[in-house]
Amino acid sequence: MIEEAEWDRAVAVLRSAGEVVVGCHVDPDGDALGSLLGLAGALRRGGTRVWATWGAEDPKAPPIYGFLEGLETVVPPAEVPERPDVFVAVDCGDPSRLGTLAGHFAAAATTVNLDHHRSNPGFGTVNLVDPGAASSAELVYQLVRRMGATPDPAEATALYTGIVTDTGRFQYSSTSPTTLRVAADLREIGVDHERVATEIFESGSLAYLHVVGVVLSRARVEDGLVWSWLDTADLDAAGLSIDEAEGLIDAIRPVKESRFALLLKQRAEGGGYKGSLRSRGEVDVAQIAQALGGGGHRRAAGFTFDGAPDEAARAVLKLADG
Numbered sequence: 001m002i003e004e005a006e007w008d009r010a011v012a013v014l015r016s017a018g019e020v021v022v023g024c025h026v027d028p029d030g031d032a033l034g035s036l037l038g039l040a041g042a043l044r045r046g047g048t049r050v051w052a053t054w055g056a057e058d059p060k061a062p063p064i065y066g067f068l069e070g071l072e073t074v075v076p077p078a079e080v081p082e083r084p085d086v087f088v089a090v091d092c093g094d095p096s097r098l099g100t101l102a103g104h105f106a107a108a109a110t111t112v113n114l115d116h117h118r119s120n121p122g123f124g125t126v127n128l129v130d131p132g133a134a135s136s137a138e139l140v141y142q143l144v145r146r147m148g149a150t151p152d153p154a155e156a157t158a159l160y161t162g163i164v165t166d167t168g169r170f171q172y173s174s175t176s177p178t179t180l181r182v183a184a185d186l187r188e189i190g191v192d193h194e195r196v197a198t199e200i201f202e203s204g205s206l207a208y209l210h211v212v213g214v215v216l217s218r219a220r221v222e223d224g225l226v227w228s229w230l231d232t233a234d235l236d237a238a239g240l241s242i243d244e245a246e247g248l249i250d251a252i253r254p255v256k257e258s259r260f261a262l263l264l265k266q267r268a269e270g271g272g273y274k275g276s277l278r279s280r281g282e283v284d285v286a287q288i289a290q291a292l293g294g295g296g297h298r299r300a301a302g303f304t305f306d307g308a309p310d311e312a313a314r315a316v317l318k319l320a321d322g
């Protein structure tokens, strides 16, 4: 729950700000992008000068999110003021998730931290942090409404995208009556939910299908952990780019014999693997990811690992035992 006074402070800060930087986390997912575009768009329509960005030299969203209107307004960090009046971080569990923008955030006169990670330490001047919210996009919607505005159809589509992806299409336990009410409001504004579902969940290429096949063929279950991995060579062989290799964890996650799932994707830059963790409820994967230098939620978390996939699986299993 976010206190009324904290909402009021956020509204006052954003109403009086002439210039606002909105930044989401590096390697943005649907919720990070949806929250970013939804908030940036609404602020801009209200007359604020806005920079929407994330910490990548050349911020490019994964192709499945390419249908979102507003992506063309995203600017690289090099174009963002180094000491902005206001910086709003969306969907970032900690400031390091801003990557190269962490310095801009630290140098901002006022900061707003809008997020739903339980591990969020409240690193902003104003903290709109609610671990009970299924997505950051749900919180952005409430913020926009509290500012006296209503998302336009493009912003509503971005916010709906954040909600539908972070709830696993309204499946996860985090889906609350509020989540569904917000989704209903967004539908009323004119979100084409069928198009969003098709773009995100039903637009995989044949090459993607082949990569899913590689991941599935390697899957194994050990002590309740279903795990698999993907190397950059596998992507090259299938002719798929790394930014198209999204959602693979969902292919292995539903196996009946498992309590939790781990997918390791070899990183194109920086070496090592990117680990994605998902739990069916009993295992707290946020704790495991945090122990490995990452973070996330009880049921969905991630980390980076310098080492081979089987070493990562060993490390995860050891932490799950302990």
Ligand code: 5GP
Pocket (backbone or CB within 6 Å): 029, 093, 094, 097, 275, 276, 277, 293, 294, 295, 296, 297, 300, 301, 302, 303, 304
């Ligand atoms: P995914 O597996 O989809 O990449 O990430 C699942 C969740 O874990 C996301 O909500 C994200 O916020 C969090 N997460 C993923 N990778 C990292 C990481 O390297 N560091 C932190 N702090 N959180 C992460």
Ligand code: MN
Pocket (backbone or CB within 6 Å): 031, 032, 091, 116, 135, 136, 166
């Ligand atoms: Mn999120």
